[in-house]
Amino acid sequence: MAAIDGLPPLRAVIARHGLRARKALGQNFLLDLNLTARIARQAGDLSACDVLEVGPGPGGLTRALLAGGARRVLAVEKDSRCLSALAEIADAWPGRLEVLNADALEIDPTAHLSPPIRVVANLPYNIGTELLVRWLSPSEWPPFWESLTLMFQKEVAQRIVAQPGSKTYGRLAVLAQWRSTARIVMELPPQAFTPPPKVRSAVVHIEALPAPRFPADAQLLGRVVAAAFNQRRKMLRSALRGLAPDIETHIEAAGLRPTDRAEQVPVEGFCALARELAGEHAPRDREASPGHR
Numbered sequence: 001m002a003a004i005d006g007l008p009p010l011r012a013v014i015a016r017h018g019l020r021a022r023k024a025l026g027q028n029f030l031l032d033l034n035l036t037a038r039i040a041r042q043a044g045d046l047s048a049c050d051v052l053e054v055g056p057g058p059g060g061l062t063r064a065l066l067a068g069g070a071r072r073v074l075a076v077e078k079d080s081r082c083l084s085a086l087a088e089i090a091d092a093w094p095g096r097l098e099v100l101n102a103d104a105l106e107i108d109p110t111a112h113l114s115p116p117i118r119v120v121a122n123l124p125y126n127i128g129t130e131l132l133v134r135w136l137s138p139s140e141w142p143p144f145w146e147s148l149t150l151m152f153q154k155e156v157a158q159r160i161v162a163q164p165g166s167k168t169y170g171r172l173a174v175l176a177q178w179r180s181t182a183r184i185v186m187e188l189p190p191q192a193f194t195p196p197p198k199v200r201s202a203v204v205h206i207e208a209l210p211a212p213r214f215p216a217d218a219q220l221l222g223r224v225v226a227a228a229f230n231q232r233r234k235m236l237r238s239a240l241r242g243l244a245p246d247i248e249t250h251i252e253a254a255g256l257r258p259t260d261r262a263e264q265v266p267v268e269g270f271c272a273l274a275r276e277l278a279g280e281h282a283p284r285d286r287e288a289s290p291g292h293r
């Protein structure tokens with residue numbers, strides 16, 4: 001069956017442009033255009049949105065985003081070998097695809113995009129978590145993006161949606177769930193990729209809430225959560241000792257127990273503690289007990 005965009009099958013594109021996958025760049029390509037179309041659909045209606053795609057590679061997901069109606073796509077690719085293949089896609093969709101040959105960690109994509117903006121990507125495994133943490137951590141909210149639809153190793157996806165009390169609950173879950181909703185929307189076996197990775201993958205869809213669920217300073221909350229989960233087996237009073245001299249008093253004032261471990265503390269509890277450490281002793285912090293309701 002001919003592709004909707006009239007472009008050749010991805011295997012032919014890869015062969016013609018010599019795109020042998022490089023492990024160092026996290027290159028596991030999706031060559032099934034039905035599958036890339038399914039991923040693009042998870043991002044919702046893109047017809048009124050600019051889309052940021054990190055790591056288009058030979059362009060399977062890029063083609064799905066454009067065929068799916070995205071207003072514009074900015075594709076940021078570090079590997080210059082992919083540029084000629086991506087130029088052919090840009091020619092097939094005049095004025096709708098901009099390709100930047102750059103390291104996604106080094107550029108500000110917002111300079112190239114107009115709101116509303118959605119991010120859709122099959123991320124390179126080696127920078128996926130770092131990019132996600134950046135996108136979830138701006139000091140001001142709402143962020144530049146409305147939603148993130150991202151492929152990760154399944155184990156990372158599970159950490160993003162994990163609930164308190166589970167072994168996978170940690171910094172990523174708190175960051176993702178404080179100001180967004182996050183859910184796993186697809187799972188993919190290794191054979192879906194060329195070459196197949198060692199592990200299963202999953203697509204996570206994250207939507208930014210208009211405002212945080214609970215007030216807290218983003219930087220301070222980030223420090224509290226990083227310290228708490230850095231030593232996740234320790235009780236809060238030991239894990240957080242470096243944050244303030246009288247940390248046990250702050251923990252109790254935030255409605256938590258100094259003997260709790262980080263993985264028992266819900267997002268609300270971390271926010272209460274960050275407010276307490278910032279000196280915002282709101283009365284409801286003392287009445288409520290976010291860790292034990």
Ligand code: SAM
Binds near residue numbers: 078079
């Ligand atoms: N989107 C394609 C697909 O689904 O078939 C390729 C996905 S592959 C998992 C990751 C892509 O990210 C590769 O094309 C790789 O070259 C690119 N990449 C790796 N590191 C990057 C970086 N720092 N900035 C931008 N792109 C990067």
